[in-house]
Amino acid sequence: MAILVDKNSRVLVQGITGGAGAFHAERMIAYGTNIIGGVTPGKGGQRVCDRPVFDTVEECVRETGADVSVIFLPAHFVKEAAIESIRAGIRFLVVIPEHIPIHDMLHVREEAVKHGTTVIGGNTAGIITPGEANLGIMPDIAFQPGRVGTVSRSGSITYYVADTLSRTGYGQTTCVGLGGDPVLGSTFAEILLKFEEDPKTKAVVMCGEIGGVYEEKATDAISRMKTPVLAMVGGVFAPPGKRMGHAGAIVEGRMGTAKEKLEMLADAGAHACKTFRDIPATLKKLGV
Amino acid sequence: MRLYEFEGKHLFSKAKIPVPDGHLATSAEEVYQIASNLDRPVAIKSQVLTGGRGKAGGIKLADGANEARTVAEELFALKIKGFPVTMVLVEPRLTIQREYYIGVTIDRANYKLAVIASGEGGVDIEETAANSPDKIVRTSLSVHEPLYTFEAMGIAKKIGIPQEQIKPAAAIIVSLFNLFKKYDAKLVEINPLVLTDENKLIAADSRVSLDDDALFRHPELAEMGIEKRHEEGEMTPREQKATEWGIPYLDLDGNIGMFPGGAGFGIMGNDFIHYYGGKPANFMDSGGGPSPERIAKMLVLLDENPNVKAIFGARFGGISRCDDFAKGVVMFLKDHGLSKPMVMRMTGNMWQEGVRIFEHAKAENPRLFEHIEFHGIETEIEEISRRAVELAEEGGR
Numbered sequence: 001m002a003i004l005v006d007k008n009s010r011v012l013v014q015g016i017t018g019g020a021g022a023f024h025a026e027r028m029i030a031y032g033t034n035i036i037g038g039v040t041p042g043k044g045g046q047r048v049c050d051r052p053v054f055d056t057v058e059e060c061v062r063e064t065g066a067d068v069s070v071i072f073l074p075a076h077f078v079k080e081a082a083i084e085s086i087r088a089g090i091r092f093l094v095v096i097p098e099h100i101p102i103h104d105m106l107h108v109r110e111e112a113v114k115h116g117t118t119v120i121g122g123n124t125a126g127i128i129t130p131g132e133a134n135l136g137i138m139p140d141i142a143f144q145p146g147r148v149g150t151v152s153r154s155g156s157i158t159y160y161v162a163d164t165l166s167r168t169g170y171g172q173t174t175c176v177g178l179g180g181d182p183v184l185g186s187t188f189a190e191i192l193l194k195f196e197e198d199p200k201t202k203a204v205v206m207c208g209e210i211g212g213v214y215e216e217k218a219t220d221a222i223s224r225m226k227t228p229v230l231a232m233v234g235g236v237f238a239p240p241g242k243r244m245g246h247a248g249a250i251v252e253g254r255m256g257t258a259k260e261k262l263e264m265l266a267d268a269g270a271h272a273c274k275t276f277r278d279i280p281a282t283l284k285k286l287g288v
Numbered sequence: 289m290r291l292y293e294f295e296g297k298h299l300f301s302k303a304k305i306p307v308p309d310g311h312l313a314t315s316a317e318e319v320y321q322i323a324s325n326l327d328r329p330v331a332i333k334s335q336v337l338t339g340g341r342g343k344a345g346g347i348k349l350a351d352g353a354n355e356a357r358t359v360a361e362e363l364f365a366l367k368i369k370g371f372p373v374t375m376v377l378v379e380p381r382l383t384i385q386r387e388y389y390i391g392v393t394i395d396r397a398n399y400k401l402a403v404i405a406s407g408e409g410g411v412d413i414e415e416t417a418a419n420s421p422d423k424i425v426r427t428s429l430s431v432h433e434p435l436y437t438f439e440a441m442g443i444a445k446k447i448g449i450p451q452e453q454i455k456p457a458a459a460i461i462v463s464l465f466n467l468f469k470k471y472d473a474k475l476v477e478i479n480p481l482v483l484t485d486e487n488k489l490i491a492a493d494s495r496v497s498l499d500d501d502a503l504f505r506h507p508e509l510a511e512m513g514i515e516k517r518h519e520e521g522e523m524t525p526r527e528q529k530a531t532e533w534g535i536p537y538l539d540l541d542g543n544i545g546m547f548p549g550g551a552g553f554g555i556m557g558n559d560f561i562h563y564y565g566g567k568p569a570n571f572m573d574s575g576g577g578p579s580p581e582r583i584a585k586m587l588v589l590l591d592e593n594p595n596v597k598a599i600f601g602a603r604f605g606g607i608s609r610c611d612d613f614a615k616g617v618v619m620f621l622k623d624h625g626l627s628k629p630m631v632m633r634m635t636g637n638m639w640q641e642g643v644r645i646f647e648h649a650k651a652e653n654p655r656l657f658e659h660i661e662f663h664g665i666e667t668e669i670e671e672i673s674r675r676a677v678e679l680a681e682e683g684g685r
Contacts, residue, residue, distance in 0.1 A: 076504060098576065101502035102394060103472050106431035109399045125606050137607040139636035141665065154552020159604040159636060160669055167665075180551065183396050209555055213397040234556035238571070239540065258559075274563060277670050 002129035003149065003174045003194040003201070004092050004118065005068060009133055012057070012066040012090075013038040014073060014081045016048045021072035024096075024137060025049045028070075031134040036064040057081075057088040070094040070126065070135045078122065079104035086117045094135050095121030095185060105183040112185065119185025124177035125155030136177065146171015147288065149195040151188060152207035153178045153214070157234065160276050161205050168280035170288070173201040178214070188218035196225045202288045203228045205279055206270070208261055210235025215261040219268035228286050230279055231270035233262045289498045292335045294377045295514050296494025299471065303463045305478070306490045308379040316360040322378040323356035330356055331382070335375040336368045344368045349381060382492055387480035388447055389413050390461055392468040394475075395428060403427040403435065403465060407447040409480030410492075435465040449483075456489050457481075471509070472502030526570075526589060533585050535572065542567025544680045545590035545599040545628065549574055549608055557602055560670065566677035569596045576607045583616020584623065591620075591627055597683030600676035601632025602669060610634050610642030618649040621656040628659065629679045633672045635665040 005011070011028070015021035016038025026049050029035050037052045037060050044055035054060040057069065069085045071078060075097045085093050086108070093112070100122040112119045120127060126136010130143040142159045144166040152158045158175055165172055176191050178184050188206055195204045206229055208215035215233060222229050235258035266272045271282050291299075297307040311322045312335070323330045334346035341347060346368050348359035356378070366373045387409035395402040405425045408416050417424050425446045429435060440458035449457045460481065468476045477495040484490060503509065523531065530537030536551070540558075544566050548554040551573040561568050570593070572586060590596050603613050613634065620626070634642055643664065650657045663672060 075501060099501040101472055101505070102474065102499050103431060103469070103502065106394070106399055106401075110430060110432060139604070139606050141636060141639070142604070152552070154550055154555075155606050156548070156550030156553035156604050157556060159606060160553065163604070163635070163665065164668075183394070183399065207552075209552065217397055232556070234552060234559060236559045237562040238555055238558060239538065275560060275670050277668065 002132060003191075003198050004176070005127055005133045005135060005174070006129050007032065007034060007132040009068045009092075010034055010036045010064060010066045011068045011070060011133070011135060012036060012060050012064070014040075014057070014069055014071045014085065015077075016040060016051070016053060016072070017043050017046065018072060022048050024072060025051070028134055031140055032131075033133045033135060036066055057085045057090065061088050061090070066090065068092045068094075068135070070096065071121075072096055075099040075101070075122070079107055082108045082119065083111050086111045086115050086119075089115075091117055093117055093119045093185070094124065094126050095119060095179070096124060096126060096136055097121075098123035098181065100181060102181075102183050105181065105185070109183070109185060118190070120176060121179040121181070121185055123181040124179035125158060127174065127176050128172075129174045130172050138175070138177070142166060143175065144171040147173060147200060147202040148283065149173045149198070149201040149204040150175040150207070151178060151191045151195070151204065152176075153180055153209055154207065154234070157207045157232075161207060161232075161279065164276040164279050165205070170280065170283060173198060182212065184214065187214045189214075189221040192218060192221045192225060192229065196227050201227060203230060203283055203286065205230045205232070205273075207232045207234070208265075209233060210238050210258040210261075211256050213256070216264055219264050222265065222268040222270050225269075228288070229265075229270040230273050230282050231262065231265040232273045233258045233265070236262070289500050289503070290337050291494075291496040291498065291514060292337065292375070293333065293494050294335055294375075295512075296476075296496035297491065298512060299467060299496060300478075300491050300494055303467045305460050305463050305467075306488065307494075308382060308490060308492070310377045310379040313360070313376050313378055314374060316357045316364060319360035319376060319378055320353050320357040323350065323353040326378070326380050329381040331379050332356060332360055332363060333377045333379070334363050334366065334368060334373040335377055336371040336373060338369045338371055341368055346373065382482050382490060383485035384482050385485055385487075386483040387492075388449065388483070389416075389477070389479045390464055390481055391475065391477040391479070392465050392473070398428065400428045401431055401465075401468070403429065403443065403461070405443045405447045405461070409482075413479060435462055437462055440465075453483065453487065453489055460489060460491070471506055472499045473497065474499050526593065530572075530589055533582070534575075535582065535586060535589070536575070537589060538571040540568050540570055542569045543595055543597040543683075544568050544676050545593065545596035546570055546572055547586060547590060547599050547601040547630075547632070548572065549603045549613075550606070553602055553604070557600065557673065560673040561600065561677060564674045564677045566680055569593060574608060578608055578612065578616070580612050580616035580619050583613055584620040587617065587620040587626070588624060591624060596628055598676055598679035599628055599630035599632075600673065601630055601634075602672065603632070603634045603636070605634070605636030605638055605642070609637050610639040611645060614642035614645040618645060621649070625656065626659055629661075629683060630659060631661040631663070631672055631675045631679060633663040633667055633669060639664065
């Protein structure tokens with residue numbers, strides 16, 4: 001099984017007529033992803049990758065039954081495109097672009113919560129359910145169908161973890177990129193709980209990094225999960241990062257260093273891993 | 289992007305938040321002129337993009353124009369945390385009855401905006417929060433909501449603003465909140481908000497940090513002369529060069545040149561090198577989908593660095609394609625030649641094409657590849673990290 005997307009997901013691409021949109025739509029289709037069409041305002045009626053293009057998401061949903069959307073648009077169009085999809089009833093939204101204004105993502109998140117839509121990104125490599133659907137920019141070569149879920153803030157780390165799971169025979173159920181932006185559509189906690197509900201996922205590898213607060217916010221979910229969680233946090237040896245400022249530090253408390261994050265995750269019951277090699281070793285110990 | 293105090297105060301002033309009648313000066317002589325015109329005791333404040341300016345002696349007081357010139361000369365000779373003082377703000381000196389703190393920022397964990405206020409201003413607010421959290425008043429708001437005047441009045445009362453000052457204080461808090469939203473800020477602070485002996489509230493300092501990704505929405509900032517700039521901190525010459533080339537780069541004190549793909553493995557690869565007993569010489573990120581030219585420039589930064597004894601290359605092609613990566617490496621080898629040993633691993637999108645480019649270039653000129661150990665998906669990244677540490681040790685001998 002899979003979380004969030006599988007071979008039956010009916011996926012639309014927002015920005016399918018653009019260079020990046022068309023290029024990746026073709027890649028996703030080649031992988032077997034069920035891309036049913038695209039949306040570019042003003043270009044309704046065209047075809048790209050032999051799929052119909054619509055002017056609005058609402059039309060696309062009505063005509064094709066699309067339920068998932070991937071956004072390939074310049075950052076400053078993302079807020080409107082995301083809210084359009086959320087209001088049109090899209091249940092899962094993947095936001096690939098980076099450099100989305102922070103205030104815009106706050107708006108998108110509020111709208112998503114109101115309508116019950118799950119959003120990942122911005123600045124995510126996407127999501128892949130190996131053998132079924134690949135939404136975003138992840139390289140196919142790293143992934144094999146299997147029994148471990150992954151969730152990470154970084155694209156490159158997702159690839160290394162999946163590569164490790166593939167070469168050691170564990171494979172993956174679904175790999176989710178949370179994204180690298182300061183304000184994200186989803187948190188670790190929310191994605192972990194979706195894996196918890198998936199009977200095929202026998203363990204989850206979560207990879208965090210220095211800065212932000214989403215790792216700390218995951219501890220409650222981890223302590224309640226039956227599915228084992230393996231945790232890596234990048235930046236243990238990183239030089240002290242730039243702080244957001246005084247008020248930001250108050251709001252976020254004394255959180256943020258990789259070492260503290262890893263300790264908190266371990267206290268909540270996660271199995272800490274230092275390098276990718278530790279992942280298969282830990283899975284073996286857990287009998288996964 | 290952090291603004292200078294005078295730029296922040298300019299925004300405050302436009303938002304009808306009272307600020308002192310300040311003037312910017314770039315020489316002691318100008319300071320003398322301004323102080324003469326003001327004809328009152330003045331405060332002279334160095335304009336640098338770093339905190340702890342007061343403690344470093346970056347703020348001076350003067351009773352008259354002559355004294356102002358003398359202390360200004362001292363300020364212009366100063367370096368604060370490495371920043372030379374090239375501008376100072378000259379303001380009439382405030383008489384201080386009480387100081388408060390007002391700030392607005394983003395609460396990322398809860399997807400909210402947060403208004404922070406305290407009756408103890410002029411001090412490190414982070415310390416107040418840690419030592420006496422009861423002295424901090426915090427209000428959470430959705431990005432869709434306004435801050436109403438009645439709420440701002442509640443905040444003003446809670447931090448102990450005197451009754452007759454409640455209405456102007458509320459107006460300042462609302463204006464600050466609106467300014468935060470209007471300019472897509474990450475942080476705005478008035479610290480301190482001063483109650484003067486004349487019972488006037490006035491923003492004695494400003495701290496404003498804007499979201500670089502939203503600057504496209506605010507061309508008026510450029511019209512005011514506020515331009516995009518490096519966030520904070522003094523840069524080494526190499527960091528400066530990298531910034532000019534648009535490459536995120538940080539010098540570290542080790543000897544292994546880090547040549548990674550994404551920022552995620554940039555950060556974790558740094559850890560890996562430490563786990564295997566080595567120390568990186570830098571942190572670097574190629575950014576999404578780098579051009580061959582950019583890849584070549586990344587290698588220039590490493591090859592020119594005398595501290596670098598070996599290079600650790602890692603590329604897992606996602607949006608960044610292996611063929612572009614290989615082209616960049618070959619471009620560098622042909623133009624510069626590599627003077628240090630490098631071990632690298634490359635896999636992911638277009639890796640076959642990347643390998644073909646390497647093999648072709650190597651067949652043409654094998655000597656270019658003399659110092660390069662090249663691996664694909666068959667080798668674990670841990671093994672590459674270990675080997676990089678080994679090569680650096682050999683090179684260091």
